[in-house]
Amino acid sequence: MSLKTSPARVENRGSPCGLRRQRLFTPGPTPIPERVQTAMAGTPVYHRGPEFPALLRNAVEGLQEVFPTSYDVFLLSCSGTGVMEAAVANTLCAGDRALVVQAGQFGARWTDLCRAYGVEVVEREFPWGEAVDPQVVAEALRDDPGLRVVFATHSETSTGVLHDVASIGEILSDTEALFVVDGVSSVGAHPLPLEACNVDLAVTASQKGLMLPPGMGMAAVGPRVWKAHGRSRLPKFYWNLEDYRTSMSEGRAPATLPVTLLAGLRAVLQMLREEGIPRVWERHARHARAVRGSAAALGLTCFARRPSNALTAILLPGSVDGVALTEYMRRECGVVVGGGLGEYRGRMVRVSNLGYVDDTGILEAVTALEIGLRQTGWEFEAGAGVKAAQDALTAEG
Amino acid sequence: MSLKTSPARVENRGSPCGLRRQRLFTPGPTPIPERVQTAMAGTPVYHRGPEFPALLRNAVEGLQEVFPTSYDVFLLSCSGTGVMEAAVANTLCAGDRALVVQAGQFGARWTDLCRAYGVEVVEREFPWGEAVDPQVVAEALRDDPGLRVVFATHSETSTGVLHDVASIGEILSDTEALFVVDGVSSVGAHPLPLEACNVDLAVTASQKGLMLPPGMGMAAVGPRVWKAHGRSRLPKFYWNLEDYRTSMSEGRAPATLPVTLLAGLRAVLQMLREEGIPRVWERHARHARAVRGSAAALGLTCFARRPSNALTAILLPGSVDGVALTEYMRRECGVVVGGGLGEYRGRMVRVSNLGYVDDTGILEAVTALEIGLRQTGWEFEAGAGVKAAQDALTAEG
Numbered sequence: 001m002s003l004k005t006s007p008a009r010v011e012n013r014g015s016p017c018g019l020r021r022q023r024l025f026t027p028g029p030t031p032i033p034e035r036v037q038t039a040m041a042g043t044p045v046y047h048r049g050p051e052f053p054a055l056l057r058n059a060v061e062g063l064q065e066v067f068p069t070s071y072d073v074f075l076l077s078c079s080g081t082g083v084m085e086a087a088v089a090n091t092l093c094a095g096d097r098a099l100v101v102q103a104g105q106f107g108a109r110w111t112d113l114c115r116a117y118g119v120e121v122v123e124r125e126f127p128w129g130e131a132v133d134p135q136v137v138a139e140a141l142r143d144d145p146g147l148r149v150v151f152a153t154h155s156e157t158s159t160g161v162l163h164d165v166a167s168i169g170e171i172l173s174d175t176e177a178l179f180v181v182d183g184v185s186s187v188g189a190h191p192l193p194l195e196a197c198n199v200d201l202a203v204t205a206s207q208k209g210l211m212l213p214p215g216m217g218m219a220a221v222g223p224r225v226w227k228a229h230g231r232s233r234l235p236k237f238y239w240n241l242e243d244y245r246t247s248m249s250e251g252r253a254p255a256t257l258p259v260t261l262l263a264g265l266r267a268v269l270q271m272l273r274e275e276g277i278p279r280v281w282e283r284h285a286r287h288a289r290a291v292r293g294s295a296a297a298l299g300l301t302c303f304a305r306r307p308s309n310a311l312t313a314i315l316l317p318g319s320v321d322g323v324a325l326t327e328y329m330r331r332e333c334g335v336v337v338g339g340g341l342g343e344y345r346g347r348m349v350r351v352s353n354l355g356y357v358d359d360t361g362i363l364e365a366v367t368a369l370e371i372g373l374r375q376t377g378w379e380f381e382a383g384a385g386v387k388a389a390q391d392a393l394t395a396e397g
Numbered sequence: 398m399s400l401k402t403s404p405a406r407v408e409n410r411g412s413p414c415g416l417r418r419q420r421l422f423t424p425g426p427t428p429i430p431e432r433v434q435t436a437m438a439g440t441p442v443y444h445r446g447p448e449f450p451a452l453l454r455n456a457v458e459g460l461q462e463v464f465p466t467s468y469d470v471f472l473l474s475c476s477g478t479g480v481m482e483a484a485v486a487n488t489l490c491a492g493d494r495a496l497v498v499q500a501g502q503f504g505a506r507w508t509d510l511c512r513a514y515g516v517e518v519v520e521r522e523f524p525w526g527e528a529v530d531p532q533v534v535a536e537a538l539r540d541d542p543g544l545r546v547v548f549a550t551h552s553e554t555s556t557g558v559l560h561d562v563a564s565i566g567e568i569l570s571d572t573e574a575l576f577v578v579d580g581v582s583s584v585g586a587h588p589l590p591l592e593a594c595n596v597d598l599a600v601t602a603s604q605k606g607l608m609l610p611p612g613m614g615m616a617a618v619g620p621r622v623w624k625a626h627g628r629s630r631l632p633k634f635y636w637n638l639e640d641y642r643t644s645m646s647e648g649r650a651p652a653t654l655p656v657t658l659l660a661g662l663r664a665v666l667q668m669l670r671e672e673g674i675p676r677v678w679e680r681h682a683r684h685a686r687a688v689r690g691s692a693a694a695l696g697l698t699c700f701a702r703r704p705s706n707a708l709t710a711i712l713l714p715g716s717v718d719g720v721a722l723t724e725y726m727r728r729e730c731g732v733v734v735g736g737g738l739g740e741y742r743g744r745m746v747r748v749s750n751l752g753y754v755d756d757t758g759i760l761e762a763v764t765a766l767e768i769g770l771r772q773t774g775w776e777f778e779a780g781a782g783v784k785a786a787q788d789a790l791t792a793e794g
């Protein structure tokens with residue numbers, strides 16, 4: 001076991017015992033439960049056939065419980081970025097001004113999307129690892145009451161930060177501005193109650209807390225969005241949520257949906273209801289606490305000032321090569337974690353506990369992190385991370 | 398067995414033998430081969446991990462064989478309509494004029510897409526069931542040499558017509574206009590050689606001839622498209638093919654791709670190569686001939702003047718309720734075929750032989766059609782359809 005092993009040799013060798021098995025602790029895609037795999041393996045449902053409307057209705061009602069919200073939920077064949085684009089295209093005109101509050105790679109995507117459509121962006125950017133200060137939203141709106149939409153991120157996947165959507169929403173409660181939130185990596189791990197947080201439109205995607213493969217975006221859409229939609233002049237066809245509203249109310253979709261993911265979602269929703277959705281959120285909280293406790297016990301720093309329960313971004317000491325570490329964990333332990341993005345490439349591991357992860361899974365991830373770190377020369381008490389995780393997992397809630 | 402059975406009773410009863418099994422003969426989704434199901438059931442590939450670039454490269458090279466083309470092929474997380482929208486957004490400006498030649502529901506989608514983006518459409522529409530006369534393209538371009546793009550459909554899924562893309566391409570060979578073709582239901586069933594047909598951009602999707610679930614769109618893009626892209630001012634982010642070109646050349650994608658479909662596509666491409674891609678096209682031709690022969694033997698009319706080998710649209714006599722017929726075939730025989738779309742709802746069955754369908758499969762479809770027709774009072778010699786199909790399937794090629 002050495003970090004110096006060449007890639008070619010690695011591919012042939014696998015783990016020391018000769019067996020290769022992969023465990024995903026990446027913040028999307030996440031592990032697919034066996035029941036969900038089975039549900040997806042059947043003959044695809046014909047989207048013009050008699051079984052489709054009930055499948056669609058089941059998905060919508062289940063997602064309303066998961067967000068939670070009573071608003072309409074629409075399903076689109078796309079990634080998270082696609083449904084984010086739909087949020088922009090349905091609420092704005094070229095030349096409109098919008099506020100983006102962000103502190104990471106996915107927050108910055110709102111800015112890129114708005115600019116691609118000719119929307120003028122007022123951006124309030126915070127350093128990676130910090131949470132957006134909700135007061136900047138109040139200030140920005142005071143300076144420019146013409147801001148039509150405020151875009152924010154709930155769980156920022158590049159930094160592991162949970163932004164304070166509730167406080168931002170409170171500030172927006174007596175304004176005309178719409179509040180649009182990226183819940184791609186938060187939904188399923190944290191509640192995102194749209195009405196209580198004054199969120200008008202929230203988006204998420206299939207491959208995170210919803211335990212499905214990537215390929216389906218979801219948008220929860222409140223009543224104020226339709227007024228904005230009415231005046232929006234941005235060109236849209238595939239992203240036109242009005243068409244989804246019309247079609248889905250009739251049990252159809254305006255474009256072919258990924259029907260195998262819908263069949264999988266039916267099984268996912270059943271699993272989430274069996275566990276109890278509040279308990280699913282508690283599980284994510286407990287698992288994230290365990291990972292954070294392990295990192296601290298290993299002498300490492302949690303990057304996020306206000307950590308998300310979806311994933312933990314762990315900053316590595318300068319002496320540790322993060323790319324080699326994650327590759328080692330994957331190759332030798334079968335534990336796949338995310339690396340750092342952007343300027344944090346090689347300086348971070350991102351350990352996700354999203355979705356189909358149980359307590360033993362958390363211990364697998366932590367033990368692999370320890371084994372990997374031992375190769376790097378980083379000094380710590382072997383087993384300390386696993387012990388901290390065990391303590392956190394067995395502590396009385 | 399009666400057409401009068403109520404839906405509620407049907408759901409509980411299934412077929413007379415009490416067993417329910419579904420066989421798809423719908424023009425998308427199509428049956429998923431067992432090998433492909435297995436390939437998709439594994440742990441999802443992490444799109445930022447070391448296995449992803451090879452998976453992506455394999456997909457691109459295989460699709461180049463299937464179209465066939467030497468042009469770049471890009472993969473997008475979307476339905477066929479989504480990748481059609483990408484074709485519009487990357488080649489035009491608002492106010493540009495484009496020609497749409499169409500004769501069916503999916504051909505008309507080009508018009509809707511262009512208009513949604515403020516493109517001025519010159520439309521040449523033919524009655525459903527007819528093929529576009531390529532000469533109208535020459536005339537339209539003579540009348541208006543400023544037409545920047547010609548949009549056409551290869552296999553029109555609503556009518557079962559194969560449009561003469563080669564002849565349209567020949568007319569376009571000495572013009573500046575780009576040629577963009579919807580190959581959603583043709584690719585895999587018919588060759589669509591982009592270079593030989595002067596096609597600059599062709600799109601297809603996963604759930605037709607490619608034997609995958611819905612959720613992935615593909616665009617084959619020739620060199621002249623990039624010049625049009627350079628002057629195109631239509632807003633785009635998710636659909637920006639330039640971003641796909643940059644990312645995919647580095648083994649990445651600008652948005653999360655449906656990695657399970659990519660894993661499935663690897664298995665699909667292996668199957669297509671084992672059979673031999675020209676033989677796959679021949680199989681589709683032979684199967685479509687068999688279905689057409691059966692329809693004639695049953696006294697029914699094939700709707701398409703110039704039939705596609707992807708599906709056969711069969712016009713029903715006025716006395717036959719097509720909705721009840723397809724529902725009966727599904728319920729009692731487990732054979733799912735498409736019904737008529739638009740004004741042909743209830744007046745047509747569309748029997749698809751796309752993808753994972755063998756000779757016995759064709760006989761299943763035809764025998765179910767016969768059983769269904771027997772309930773309707775339509776008079777024909779029982780077994781005549783099956784006999785005609787057997788004759789066609791066993792005839793020396």
